[in-house]
Amino acid sequence: MSEVQLVWPNKDLLLYASGSSGYEWVDPSKRRTLQSAQLEHLGTERMDGENILAIGDGLDVLEAIGARTDVFRDGIRLVYIDPPFNTNADVRQYNDMMNRAMWLSMMRDRLNALKPYLAENASIWVHLDDAEVHRARSVLDEVFGEKAFVASVIWQKKTTRDSRAAFSTNHDTILVYAPSGPRKWKTSRNLLIKDASHLVNKDDDPRGPWIDAPFTAPGYRSAQQYKIKTPSGRVLGPPRGRSWYATEPTYNNLLEDGRIWFPKDGDGSPRLKLFSHQLRGLVPFTVWGSTDTGTNDDAKRHLMALFPEKDVFDTPKPESLLERIIHIATNSGDLVLDIFGGSGTTAAVAHKMRRRWVTAERNAQTVLDFLLPRMKHVTAGTDPGGISDVASWKGGGNFSVVHVPPRIGKSDQIEALQAISQRLPDLRLRGKHSYVA
Numbered sequence: 001m002s003e004v005q006l007v008w009p010n011k012d013l014l015l016y017a018s019g020s021s022g023y024e025w026v027d028p029s030k031r032r033t034l035q036s037a038q039l040e041h042l043g044t045e046r047m048d049g050e051n052i053l054a055i056g057d058g059l060d061v062l063e064a065i066g067a068r069t070d071v072f073r074d075g076i077r078l079v080y081i082d083p084p085f086n087t088n089a090d091v092r093q094y095n096d097m098m099n100r101a102m103w104l105s106m107m108r109d110r111l112n113a114l115k116p117y118l119a120e121n122a123s124i125w126v127h128l129d130d131a132e133v134h135r136a137r138s139v140l141d142e143v144f145g146e147k148a149f150v151a152s153v154i155w156q157k158k159t160t161r162d163s164r165a166a167f168s169t170n171h172d173t174i175l176v177y178a179p180s181g182p183r184k185w186k187t188s189r190n191l192l193i194k195d196a197s198h199l200v201n202k203d204d205d206p207r208g209p210w211i212d213a214p215f216t217a218p219g220y221r222s223a224q225q226y227k228i229k230t231p232s233g234r235v236l237g238p239p240r241g242r243s244w245y246a247t248e249p250t251y252n253n254l255l256e257d258g259r260i261w262f263p264k265d266g267d268g269s270p271r272l273k274l275f276s277h278q279l280r281g282l283v284p285f286t287v288w289g290s291t292d293t294g295t296n297d298d299a300k301r302h303l304m305a306l307f308p309e310k311d312v313f314d315t316p317k318p319e320s321l322l323e324r325i326i327h328i329a330t331n332s333g334d335l336v337l338d339i340f341g342g343s344g345t346t347a348a349v350a351h352k353m354r355r356r357w358v359t360a361e362r363n364a365q366t367v368l369d370f371l372l373p374r375m376k377h378v379t380a381g382t383d384p385g386g387i388s389d390v391a392s393w394k395g396g397g398n399f400s401v402v403h404v405p406p407r408i409g410k411s412d413q414i415e416a417l418q419a420i421s422q423r424l425p426d427l428r429l430r431g432k433h434s435y436v437a
């Protein structure tokens with residue numbers, strides 16, 4: 001434990017969700033007296049290996065999914081959270097005015113709860129502004145250790161100037177931690193692609209867009225001299241003075257894995273498909289400009305295009321910001337977690353980038369208005385905005401919806417939960433809290 005620590009009232013207590021939007025301090029010795037975290041499936045029950053949209057407090061959701069499913073089995077590779085910043089601002093969809101001690105315990109307890117489920121090469125990205133970022137960094141040091149600190153990323157969130165303010169704040173901070181430490185984590189993170197515009201998905205590969213390179217290597221290597229048959233039936237050897245790029249068994253594996261591309265409608269020489277994470281690129285800077293990663297207003301415009309009839313969600317993050325984070329921190333198939341789901345940017349981008357995802361959102365109305373319909377658009381291929389183009393996203397995949405009721409008090413979100421259930425196909429209610437007639 002570090003010699004220097006932040007202190008706050010009730011730090012020795014735990015903070016559990018109570019009812020739909022409150023919190024309650026709980027003495028750790030009395031934790032066992034709380035009812036255990038329940039998990040109710042809405043719609044088709046298909047949990048393991050699935051993407052999950054959970055309606056409930058992040059801590060309850062982590063405990064319920066961790067205890068009752070296999071979903072965290074392979075470890076969470078990336079945690080991105082964008083919690084209420086505690087700015088005292090009037091936010092339409094949630095309370096952003098928590099007592100400071102409660103906010104700190106709320107963060108610490110949820111970070112502690114996800115810690116056991118992290119993969120070895122995981123990273124945790126916490127998106128905040130100046131209201132709490134300095135205190136949150138102390139909390140993160142406490143939970144993961146000071147040596148787990150990797151970077152503090154400055155994201156340019158807007159391009160317009162507020163002329164009434166002392167300073168026109170135009171950035172948020174994203175704190176990045178890796179429990180394995182920055183040196184080890186660096187060996188598994190991805191570099192930024194120099195120019196993504198030349199990646200194209202010529203064969204609708206579910207892993208995303210790619211570029212192709214010749215499947216040859218310089219010089220004569222006997223193990224790399226063999227015949228390759230093109231789909232059109234031509235039998236080819238490597239060009240004179242060169243070898244194929246890999247030995248025959250490796251070539252066969254690559255072919256089976258869909259990593260070999262034959263141009264000219266299957267008549268050309270074989271080429272190796274390279275996805276973004278396989279390209280040598282650039283070490284990310286810690287200052288991210290809006291040209292590369294978008295602004296809050298870009299995110300709002302995307303949501304307004306998807307839901308023209310709704311009041312805009314107040315604090316969405318742009319898909320291009322999440323695209324960069326998910327690209328750096330994960331590979332296709334890895335599990336991404338966000339327990340402050342909001343309008344669902346993390347889940348949407350993870351899905352379009354062919355990652356698995358779990359997201360939790362406490363406000364059922366936000367799920368009904370934004371998160372659920374957004375994910376339905378993403379899976380149906382009817383969301384042309386955000387990163388759909390660059391990810392060559394045309395729809396597909398699935399997700400489960402679960403409700404995790406608060407462990408203290410009762411949910412008063414019955415109407416929104418009912419409406420969510422009605423919007424899911426193949427409704428099957430489980431668990432003892434049957435709130436649907």
Ligand SMILES: C[S@@+](CC[C@H](N)C(=O)[O-])C[C@H]1O[C@@H](n2cnc3c(N)ncnc32)[C@H](O)[C@@H]1O
Pocket residue numbers: 017056057058059082083084085093094313315316317318339340341342343344345346360361362363366
């Ligand atoms: C800043 S917003 C997240 C915005 C999101 N990144 C996006 O792009 O839309 C924070 C969200 O966390 C939700 N929230 C607050 N406390 C929560 C908790 N304890 N568990 C789960 N969700 C919570 C709020 O309802 C709100 O929707």
